[in-house]
Amino acid sequence: MINHIAPLRPEECEPVPDAGLGALVTERGNLPLESVDVTADVAGLAAGVQVTQGFRNPFDVSLEATYIFPLPDRAAVTAFRMEADGRVVEGVLKERGQARADYDQAISEGKRAAIAEEDRPDVFTIRVGNIVPGERVTVRLTLDQPLPYEDGAATFRFPLVVAPRYIPGAPLDGERAGDGWAPDTDAVPDASRITPPVLLPGFPNPVRLSLAATIDAAGLELREVRSSLHTVVREGDTVQLQPGERLDRDFILRLAFDASTSLSLVPDAEGEEGTFALTVVPPEAPATATPKDVVLVLDRSGSMTGWKMVAARRAAARIVDTLVTGDRFAVLSFDTVVEHPDRLGAGLAEASDRNRYRAVEHLARLEARGGTEMLQPLEQAIGLLGDSSRDRVLVLVTDGQVGNEDQILDRLGARLAGVRVHTVGIDRAVNAGFLSRLTGFGKGRCELVESEDQLDEAMENIHRRIGSPLVTDLSLKGDGLDLIPGATGHLGAIYPGVPLTVHGRYRGEPSGAAVLSGLDAAGRPWEQRVAGSRVGNPAVRSIWARARLRTLEDRYAAGDHSLEEEIIALSLRYGVLCRFTAFVAVDTHVVAEGGPEHKVVQPVEFPSGWQAPPAAPPMSLMAAPAAMPAAMPAPRAAFRPAAPGSAFMPPSPASAQAEAMGMPDLLLPMPEAGAPPYGTGGSVDWMEQEKGSVPPQERLDPFRERLAEELRRLRAAASLRTAERRRHLTDLGARLAELAALHGGHAELEALAEDLTSGDPAVDVDTLWQLAVHTLETLLRRDPPAGKRRPFWKR
Template sequence: MITSITTLPPEECHPVPDAGLGALATERGNLPLESVDVTAAVSGLSAGVEVVQGFRNPHDVALEATYVFPLPDRAAVTAFRMEADGRVIEGVLKERGQARADYDQAISQGKRAAIAEEDRPDVFTMRVGNIVPGERVTVHLTLNQPLPYEDGAATFRFPLVVAPRYIPGTPLDGDRAGDGWASDTDAVPDASRVTPPVLLPGFPNPVRLSLAVSVDPAGLELREARSSLHVVQEEGTVIRLQPGERLDRDFILRLAFDASTSLALAPDGDDEGEGTFTLTVVPEPAPAGAGAKDVVLVLDRSGSMTGWKMVAARRAAARIVDTLTSGDRFAVLSFDTVVEYPEGLGEGLSEASDRNRYRAVEHLARLEARGGTEMLSPLERAAALLADSAGDRVLVLVTDGQVGNEDQILERTGAALAGVRVHTVGIDRAVNAGFLGRLAGLGGGRCELVESEDRLDEAMEHIHRRIGAPLVTDLSLKADGLDLVTETVSHVGSIYSGVPLTVLGRYRGAAAGALTVRGLGADGSPWERRVTASVVDNPAVRAIWARARLRALEDRYAAGDRSLEAEIVETSLRYGVLCRFTAFVAIDTQVVAEGGPGHRVIQPVELPSGWESPVAAAPMMLTSMAFGNAAPSPPPPMGPPGMAPPGAAPKFAASPAVGGISQEAAAGGFDDRARMLPRPVPAGAPPRGGAPQARPQDPPREQLAEELKRLRAAASLPAAERLRLLEDLGSRLAALAVYLGGHAELAALARELQAGGDVDTLWRRAEEVLESLAGSAKRRPFWKR
């Protein structure tokens, strides 16, 4: 049947001023989130922050509002409270499953409740339930964060929007983990939790934003303060956003002052006789010249890189190629759903001659954004290219990092990249900083974030120095009069030009003593610095250490070591810092909504600044404009053939209509724009030297099972080839043993395989050890408990 649709005359259609396509206005508004207020106090190289989110129910039934939002990836969330109707309810940190059960029970009983959960190091979910009609509820989050310091400047970065992420993999059956637009997949099993719906361009300012930062140099000379992208106004020592700014980009404040070498001790202030230390060592300027190196450059040219990001990425990649010398070797990989190489250079490492560098730059200049962000394959290929390198091995990734399968990337590439210095260049105004920072931390590399083309030149100056060799390697710590808790000490790493070394950890006993840092200089000569301790009264030091410790444990969990869950939960609860296995929950005692909420709304988020409209180059489909209590059903794939990998989840398919906003399904040119990483060395486990060692942990069984599978597949090869494979396996297991804090059985096998001998005996020995360590029992994923 064909139904004729008559066009309404203009006098019967009164458009809403400034409303975007698909916007729905009512007399009482249409979105639950009214305001976000951020108040930060910077003191030296740390900041204390309070985030206040204001929710209002514009409907005539009780409401549950969900808001997916970002926080700085290194921030420690230490307190949570809810305020409504003159009542203040303090949040309690609990194991995540218990917190959810308590929240769900309170909601079903008609009580006000709120819960805050971490889904990624920089992505969190807030749920506020049983907001009665017309009521306003505010939730307060308290956090502490360290400020990265490089090349004479500290950076306070506060993210304001969760950018859409590319979701690879095959959709899973069963219950969804969340209510986002993406289906959960085998590669991203919690995709529906990190993909909130996106507001259409042109929608009037839906959220009132205020942000103020007070700056106390804490005895250091502040030379300059600069803010990027946002319009700010200064009032003495306070820097504020001008009214009217949107939640569509990161806020960045750079503070230029001279840091100094120091050892700060912060006692806990109780009778336990323990405390936290922060060691900072500022390096001398780098000497001229650098040794030969092998460099693999991996460039993201996927759809989310459209516009200024692609221009900046091409420039950044070309600048890196131009810095190489004739003694270096290099390769360039560009990727979306496929991986491509410069014509004439092939897929291996090439000599960095003038001709080859010209070919690479010419290839880079022709790249345009397209397709999906299939990042795993190019990283695996890059690791394979560097596997046989005997010299300095460097991988540089240029991307916005907007992927959802961080855990998968971590598990699949961790061992292969363990001996490679990975540097990341994140280009976006809402960059996935947590992912890129953790990836760079794998081999002591650096992460540079570029939020505009204006920042590119400055950022690339930093990256060029980092691609060179470290100033000091093989670092270790020696305590003098200070009793360190060795398993709590963070990875010592290496020292690079312009980047202070920072080591965190716990101590027992008196707050006095000194630490000596020892290592080898670039020329192989001994290097040493002794730093005397001073006592500070700063509770943020403990929280920042605890957050770093939890991140290291969570990365190892993501890499396959499932035995760490109990330790992660215990650490989180003991030190009162939120992590992925715990949650803050606040529950009122009053019953205000019999029968629970009548509406459940997920707050749409802004399209990040600089991202092109999803409807600019493609047709659009609109879903029904209605609220619903049921979770949205997985949307159908959209877009022209070839844009998505076979079996992949839709990247920006029909989002559920939420909060009165009809979300779009983009095709064609918006491919992946709306849609956890090689392991860092664990606390106290440097590659060589005498630094404190972490206690041995169980190995990642999935990784060992893959090694065993690979070994058995090669059993029919000639003896010489099998011996070479065993030697390679030994090198990977040696790196894994170091990462695990000294796994005796793996370390012993690694030594045997690298020493050589009878190939059949070694082959049987390797199979036996790998088989005994590769078993695994599965538990329900923590995000679904």
Template sequence: MTVPITHLRPEECRPAQDAGLGALETERGNLPLESVDVTARVTGLVAGVEVTQAFRNPFDVSLEATYVFPLPPRAAVTAFRMEAGDRVIEGLLKERAQARADYDRALTEGRRAAIAEEDRPDVFTIRVGNLSPAERVTVRLTLSQPLPYEDGAAEFRFPLVVAPRYVPGVPLDGPPAGSGVIPDTDAAPDASRISPPVLLPGFPNPVRLSLTATVDSAGLGLREIRSSLHEVVREGDTISLRPGERLDRDFILRLAFDSSASLALTPDDGDPGEGTFTLTVVPPADAAAAGRPRDVVLLLDRSGSMMGWKMVAARRAAARIVDTLTTRDRFAVLAFDSVVERAFPGGLVDGSDRNRYRAVEHLARLEARGGTEMLSPIEEALGLLSAAAGERAGEPAGERDRVLVLVTDGQVGNEDQILERAAGRLGEVRVHTVGIDRAVNAGFLGRLALLGTGRCELVESEDRLDEAMEHIHRRIGAPLVTDITVRPEPLSPGGFDLVPGTVTDIGSLFPGVPLTVSGRYRGRPSGAMAVRGLTADGEPWERRVTGHHADSPAARAVWARAHLRELEDRYAAGDHSLEDRIVATSLRFGVLCRFTAFVAVDSRVTADGRPEHHVIQPVEPPSGWEMPMGAPMALGAVRSMAASAPMTGPMTAPMVAEAPITFAPPPPAGSGRRPSRGSSRGSSRGSSRGSSRGSSVAPVHEAPHSPETDLDADLDTDLNAVRPLLAEELARLRAVETTLPERELRRYLADLGSRLRVIAHLADDHAELSALAEELESAERPGARPSDLLRPGDLLKRAIDVLSALTSAPGHRAFWKRS
């Protein structure tokens, strides 16, 4: 049979103006989301926001529409409503599985319903089901969000698009969890819920966007309003987007306020005996200027052994380090496994708000994977610091502190190679190591800190992380006040007390950054709060803030959201016993979280059973991204590509992040990364001491000895082998004995204590050395009064005496040669 082919003239096959790839064209268009309206009211440092999304069914059959969209990560969603014609249905907050069951049952029975769920702190999904042909349905979300404040300005940031995310791992069998274009994988079991299809470049604007923000300074003294990324129109105190803007980038307003200390006490409705407090502490007005500017390179281990709570803790630690930087500093962030991934191309970047924000966003996306190739990133970091030394115009060489911070579990088998290659250059920079693990490679991380005369902090749990980061902050971020505690003044008949376990993370007080703390209280909304801490000189610092009765409905929701985030982080770190507590907290305070959902179900039947058509709303390509022109990539064929063999090279949009990401597959299960604790050692050694310390071991060389080669000693080494290290520390002590002011001397002695603790550990927990380390670390012990501490001069003399005695002591037989 012969079938003739008739050629069409161009005018016969011209594409319709509003048609998309594979879309059904109708007179009413082809996408269900008609408009997004955002109305915000900024009052002081809190914004109340209502988001309205209008859906329309453009098809001739019943429809279920799905929209994946972003919200601010710190926002508290407190209400949900569905409106259809004359029907208004208030959403109910329920446990997530129950809400889904109610939604599915309603669709099966032919009733209209909507559900709102949180999939990530900043990614949410709304489904609206059983829309009749040509019907319009509106859903409204009510939320409150705190505004970050720094250097005299607050920032209102509202995201408008979910950017494509790279998803590693092996695709899972079975039905997908969502309707997105990337399959679920073992690394991201809900990838299909956070990967909406992306519109082709040049697609006509499919959604009408309206955004207005009204600003009330609430007595803070508003000086200026600036918009970033969008063209706006200002009428009085109201700022609006110009018509025609697309949902392809964040909306940002920066508000110049004069901040002041305050304590707002907001009682609960119906229960005046309990409420929420919001404390704002302003940095001391007479604070000394920050220290010298810094060049900082942050190395973050994201290898497979960091999976679970360690990765959560490592990301938190790295983000807090980035937050301590100022505009005077320069920095780089390198994440490594089998490859090195950079937050910024090129060298060091200025510590501007934008760069720090991008760095923290980059860190938040990191997940554990691959092997631990540590030598290359350490060499790259040292190269960046060396190349950047004194290169800033008009700045003398050596006027900047050079700092390397390594966050890792240290589980590598090539310690000798790393130390051999890097030891000669580590003396040029200050090296701080943060070891995160319950079986951390303390010996290796201690050696790196010894060579870089820095601090070694070992973190065995997330509870220990905050204390460890306070120590690192003193070295990097130059905080004005650390180790802050808050406590109501002694209760009087009109006072209040705090509800245990409800106070949010306090942190430290930095120049130009007011500290905000919130929590729950019991009692009357009157009284005062005492805020105590330690200054950079180790002196006690205290402020008293008088409370005032406040009518701030957002305060309770903002606190609850922050509290839920802390609980969810602990859940993600492995404490799954918290699920019931998270659900109960979410339901009690009416704030959406990962374990709950809002569901609105109409009592009226509008269809014959479940919807006949399903559409997931495509999102805009993010502004500034280079999206592919090939049609199959844009709207859904990504699924088949992502389901292919493991990916080993950078992805192209729409799954690529802002900076190209290279991925090396993790080692096969069972291949192992950690050296066996009972493994064979060098031929000159006997059997190991055993595994009681839970640490990796490395080859140890007998001779020749020098401070560098002796660093190869591991946990089996006694005092004889670490004596050269003690001699090196003694020489450094004598060199700084008369050159450091008291404040710097306290820091140096506390750092020395952390290094001596590692050496004592290497020397079979040498009692005298351990005692000295304890004394030296007390030079900056949180909460200690100066009168409780030895004077720095006395500590210095004691350290010199002990180290002199230990370095000249007669040798003992090595542990492994004892009979």
């Protein structure tokens, strides 16, 4: 079973003398994660990192602990180790399904075991099974991480918390993929794996955090070291956190030094092949401005509340102000619906002074609200950028906190050809993995903004990228160096102040040179030859392998499922973790007969800079049919959301009621034990009463697309006024009745249509709205076709 951890008041907690700083004891027991230690060795534009997580079993029965945590999205995880009771077990990288089977078998046999899995490029899960009472188990992850560099500074960014993500789509039937608070949906089929429970603000610090980075400028002059979000202490070449910091925001160091054009050649141990890393510092020639079409997409969803919305408005306004005569632009702001400036319309407008002023005026009025329905505005933006004769640019300003990354890439990937996509990620715990993947498809750049103080510098970088690049149409060939075709990373373009870094593979001796060719801003041929030098940095190989795996995984997400075997083979060959493989460590000793008796999912911190939820949710969000006057009939198809998987959770973003109030990202406490789920009022589900009225084999495939469209329209109208929403529901009821009749009768649709068209003023709009969303989501659920291979996250 899985025990959910309920929120605690400070007075309920007291320190445990022997459990380390931050450990808690209560009548409900301890949290299993005791410490997180990060040590990094930064050398030039790469870092070797070791992450050590300490778990302790405070219970009197054996324990399985689950921890969902972030890592840098471009980092290559190359080793995994478990240590307990004086024993050390090295992890083995295996195909994900096999690794899970080995782990499950081991803990069922009473053996101590651990498994590390990747769920997103920057979200990972560790499970440690059969921790015996009072025991401490340590797991260690080893990774190599590239450092982005521009304007004379490299950035070492290490994420420390998985922020709550918006989960769109209709809930799926069947076994859940994980133990998070969100149900799996058709848009995010592994949502329950990326939504750990969240500690409410004010909860005592449960985890001891230490982080230290040793800096080696690799022969270059290190001019300055800056920490953006944390208080640090520097001793010689080592920078470390002050004690007492929480795992609630990214750790960021900026290292100022001068990069140089270079070609590093790293031979494999076998000597027949090797890996190269090419860095090209941009030329000094200024870029020539050419007319361009720019579409700005601004996220105004509920998670952007507070300083993020202020920064996002400023960033968007700065982008509009960079446009010049001859440019055309459009501004789209979105939450659950997409809006345009009233006086500019939905198409591209000339970048005149008057139109730019109107756009900035519109941006200044925007406030955070609603859910993060990101797919529709991005599709609209791409539709506006159809003129291939002009320079086409899409800029997305967001915190990126969505769970349906794969769905978005699947729908947009092929349509981004020829469009430069730049993303501005605004958050202290930003979803950098998704934003980087999106810009990879669009040959653009991802700029991360962790505070308003960093905004001006970040916008200068974006300004340059929106302008024309210095060199385009890049190609790479060897001169005395046999480059392996298809193994070179994405070349992109060269921008002012942004050195180009390319990783790839070669055959034969580590000697020769690489020749980079392209066209400059005036369309003239441009070329640079870089001589190679042999170096002994094994991180170059793993960083290349991780980048190659991410490229293939993104192509898989965009629909090319034939790549699965190639991805697995590449991961196993180079020993780098990916979404199709997992590290598993199994001890040979039996320590707990019968497997773990207790399971706990470690809650994560509430992200720093996010607006704290209220102590209790508004009554209108909590109201249920049981609380209605006795004379008011409960709707016949009672709303029954899936029980969440944590003690504190954001309500499902599919709830149009919460979206209409602008609070889809609130963290709500669970109902009391034994109480019915929110919105049921203890009533019997009407579908259960009418069981048998619809044959189990009936499917809605003949009009599934029509139902999906109605659901999309319903969500899009969530922010309308109450009277307009009631009219929308009445019209929806009429359309559903017609649809049911065309299908030869359908009990659920007919019942919903009757509820929506009854016009009973005693039934409030919010209840009917939830009822409609839930019923349509339920009808759209479908089982996977028989014989289809299970998704890799469920094997």
